[in-house]
Amino acid sequence: MAIKEYKGEEITVYFDGEICAHAAECVKGLPEVFNVKARPWVSVEKADAKKIVEVIDRCPSRALTYKI
Secondary structure (H helix, E strand, C coil): CCCCEECCCCCCCECCCCCCCCCCCHHCCCCCCCCCCCCCCCHHHHCHHHHHHHHHCCCCCCCCEEEE
């Protein structure tokens, strides 16, 4: 599985499904951005970059990363 990229104006989010521990910190932290029932499941335009960074920094597996 390749690393997926979700690009927005302020932030690009990267997801590596192979190392995801499914702790759901992202889904619990910003469900409007990280919605596993939606496609694509990451919608970076639904919150500001600062909030997205705060939630991604709680990802225990580092499956989610970002670039500002």
